[in-house]
Amino acid sequence: MNTHIHVGTGPGAYDVRVGHGPLRELAGVPAVAAASRVAVLHAPRLRDTAARAAALFAGRGLRPTVIELPDGEQAKTADTAARCWGTLGQNGFTRTDVIVGIGGGATTDLAGFVAATWLRGVPWIAVPTTLLGMVDAAVGGKTGINTGAGKNLVGAFHPPSAVLCDLDALGTLPAADYTAGLAEVVKAGFIRDPTILDLIEADPEGARSPHGPHTRELVERAIRVKAEVVTQDLREQGPREALNYGHTLGHAIEKCEGFTWRHGEAVSVGMVFAAELARLAGLSDDTVVRRHRSVLDAVGLPLRHPGGRWPELLDAMRVDKKARGNTLRFIVLDGIGRTRVLADPGPDRLAAAWARVSG
Structure with a gap:
């Protein structure tokens, strides 16, 4: 049984779903219903998880695009964000399409920032796979990248449509x-x-x-x-x-x-x-x-x-x-x-x- 923890009020409210196997709920998130394309941004060690997510979306008739990001804080750069924007443009992503970030806090920070800035804001879903991501980075709608001046100084408030926390992923962490x-x-x-x-x-x-x-x-x-x-x-x-x-x-x-x-x-x-x-x-x-x-x-x-x-x-x-x-x-x-x-x-x-x- 998954626990649903509500965040926010009004149109921007969403649930954080915590349990064993909530990834199965991914394709059922309401924001997905209006989409025809989905971009799955993932950390390098999560290729298999990203492939499963892409297959779930494909089974619902969506066209998935999988983008592998650099590991950790190396993902949170303007260059990485620009590479993602380029891929979204090449694949014709519109304002109703969806971005999914699978990985630790750095991955969900970057995925949320890309979602906040592409067409001035498209829906996104966070799938944190680290303890830090689950209890902090993926919850709250703060997205961002690092610069030479400091950490998270460029970003946007852009709440996700849902956060899915699979406790089984914690057992795979160093x-x-x-x-x-x-x-x-x-x-x-x-x-x-x-x-x-x-x-x-x-x-x-x-x-x-x-x-x-x-x-x-x-x-x-x-x-x-x-x-x-x-x-x-x-x-x-x-x-x-x-x-x-x-x-x-x-x-x-x-x-x-x-x-x-x-x-x-x-x-x-x-x-x-x-x-x-x-x-x-x-x-x-x-x-x-x-x-x-x-x-x-x-x-x-x-x-x-x-x-x-x-x-x-x-x-x-x-x-x-x-x-x-x-x-x-x-x-x-x-x-x-x-x-x-x-x-x-x-x-x-x-x-x-x-x-x-x-x-």
Whole structure:
């Protein structure tokens, strides 16, 4: 039985379907009914899954076009998007045709961006196959690509017609990729749903496994957190900023490390940094900091970043989407489950927080 989690209101609302084998529902997504063509964009290791999806569509009388993307963050470039646009043009894609993205968060980010920009917006369906993609990247309608200036600085809000999360795919992930995805699950626990933290603390070994006794509950709880926040604030004008907890430093680490750090690894360090920053600002206490460190360490995520890069990281954070002019703004906690913005914490406080997570 698949769980349907509703996201949004009005004409742009959609369901995230979670379970074992929801790919079978792909051809039945309402947006497909009006289409005559479908483009299946996929990560390299998912050729077989893409072929099955194409066969499902062909069986419904659609003309499938399969486009293989580069792996990981290498897919999220203007060059890759342009190659996809060219293929869509060659195959006569119209405004009622459909794009499907099958893969991790980078793949669904790129597929959604191509869908948002082709003919100023065509329907698309996300089929995330990684934990990160299921609980974060594919849910919420944020699409984008990276540039030399930073991560996700070019993009569009373009909600999918559906998100299909097949829990069976999690068992095929490399252990390090699954662990990295847990950062976004932990984040959901800290910003909105402490039961997630309780489940991890009660059985950290089970939490580290895609076959753990609480895996489905952890995934669904994390998705519900994002769905609730996105429904309140689709375009990140207020409450949705909470979802960026740990991401200001996290994105800076990714950029400065040339995307050799996994997103979740960088966000893990970013959350510890944000917890230290909140403690230094008098908004939180040692107990909250210790809980960050213990929960993240229990699932195998890093708590520190090698030192020596602070000026470079600070410059990268100044290009963060939450910055306003020359003012750095951080999402912090003033208690478990409660977020707020900390604006302009000052160079000394920033350096002190960095000292706690560097080296």
